[in-house]
Amino acid sequence: MKITIIAGARPNFMKIAPIIDAIINAANSGAKISYRLVHTGQHYDKKMSHDFFKQLGIPEPHANLEAGGGTQAEQTANIMVRFEKELQENPADLVLVVGDVTSTMACAIVAKKMHTQLAHVEAGIRSGDITMPEEVNRMVTDAITDYFYTTSDVANKNLEASGVTGDRIVFVGNTMIDTLLKQTPRFIRPAIWQDASLKPQQYFVLTLHRPANVDQEQQLKVLLDEIVSSVDGLPVIFPVHPRTAAILDQIGVSAPNLHMIEPLSYLEFNYLVKNAKAVVTDSGGITEETTVMGVPCMTLRDNTERPETCTIGTNELLGTDPKAVKPAMAKLFSGNWKKGSIPELWDGKAAERIVNHLINLN
Structure with missing residues (x-):
């Protein structure tokens, strides 16, 4: 064969x-x-x-x-x-x-x-x-x-x-979870850990790349402002997709707790995810990884092709309205985020x- x-x-x-x-x-x-x-x-x-x-x-x-x-x-x-x-x-x-x-x-x-x-x-x-x-x-x-x-x-x-x-x-x-489980012992602490004085469960990881979130400059600015103002001053680590970087340059978003960094390698990125308080993303694959690692995940999309990450795992769909971020963060900080479990197989x-x-x- x-x-x-x-x-x-x-x-x-x-x-x-x-x-x-x-x-x-x-x-x-x-x-x-x-x-x-x-x-x-x-x-x-x-x-x-x-x-x-x-x-x-x-x-x-x-x-x-x-x-x-x-x-x-x-x-x-x-x-x-x-x-x-x-x-x-x-x-x-x-x-x-x-x-x-x-x-x-x-x-x-x-x-x-x-x-x-x-x-x-x-x-x-x-x-x-x-x-x-x-x-x-x-x-x-x-x-x-x-x-x-x-x-x-x-x-x-x-x-x-x-x-x-x-x-x-x-x-x-x-199979993506096959890789995650095999590579977990090999995760690498990235430079931003020391640069931003990060501590376990005391920071957020953010990823954005879908057009609904990043293509409209004003929408992106409002969304980022909403996120950084809802995290009780904790650091937000944002590895920036090249496509998004060009838009961010134009709108000039900045905040003391927002750390926009270059894309990370697989082992570095998942080190950050594993130790994060929560992940805010519009990626599908990341929701699977957070589910297996037991990390709370907020998905900035109106739909998902991976519903088991919501019904079984740690993920919740917030939609693309920036106003949905604050209530979700309040739920997280109150200790009421679901624990989740791992899907079959x-x-x-x-x-x-x-x-x-x-x-x-x-």
């Missing part, structure tokens, strides 16, 4: 690392399985890519398509053209895509048009918000996938509702289940 694994952007790397480990372990034990790692180059600056590969122990990609950025259409087209050539030159029995980035959808389409079996890790999750590029990527990918590896019963039900038969749905758990063994299934397809 020859597997081509696709990685394109930072969220993918945490998901493929344990799968590659599991394939190598299975092959070393005599299983007839091998992999070829293709990096599309959707993200390829040092912080977004190279450092992640090194920290997570991911072997160097067999190929880098160097597709680069551009508009949604340009990026999708570049990836498709280059991956088609890659797959022609290096045929696979199955192409495995993860998550919901542009590379996921683009390579899925190419694989199916070249009559190659397709598996989707993190299949079936839905936000219900078709204005999100990621939602389009998920829907298109799942419309043509052969094998669906899911993280939750909600995802299973979403797929069943769309007509996918149960024999193609494999509930495996969450988020146990560090998802990748093993995926590879066992792949081996049995032979």
Whole structure:
């Protein structure tokens, strides 16, 4: 069984690392399985890519398509053209895509048009918000996938509702949590810990990148003002996405307790998350990590494709109205934030289940 694994952007790397480990372990034990790692180059600056590969122990990609950025259409087209050539030159029995980035959808389409079996890790999750590029990527990918590896019963039900038969749905758990649990002992204290004199549970971590929160300058300014004024003077550590940095430069937001820093490596960022009083974010993946680490999480979105982080975990949806921040902070400081628990099969063994299934397809 020859597997081509696709990685394109930072969220993918945490998901493929344990799968590659599991394939190598299975092959070393005599299983007839091998992999070829293709990096599309959707993200390829040092912080977004190279450092992640090194920290997570991911072997160097067999190929880098160097597709680069551009508009949604340009990026999708570049990836498709280059991956088609890659797959022609290096045929696979199955192409495995993860998550919901542009590379996921683009390579899925190419694989199916070249009559190659397709598996989707993190299949079936839905936000219900078709204005999100990621939602389009998920829907298109799942419309043509052969094998669906899911993280939750909600995802299973979403797929069943769309007509996918149960024999193609494999509930495996969450490979991103495989990586988190493996790497927790290796977390690195970042420089900002000393620079801002941080103490455990006495600061907040903030991440923002979605258009609804960062594209409108006034909305972003009001949101940041609301956050920094609602945290009882505690430090707010804000690793700034490059896209957001340009907007922040224009509006000139500042506060004594707001620390805007460069993006952090995986091991540094999760050190901060693990020791934070709470996380304020508009990211989906971070809500999964906070749930497993038992850290309160406030999500500045109207919807989520990971509802189990709210119904089971430590996450709450606040919406995009800045006025929702103060009541949520009051709830946190009063000690009334829910404790949460860990969803089923988020146990560090998802990748093993995926590879066992792949081996049995032979």
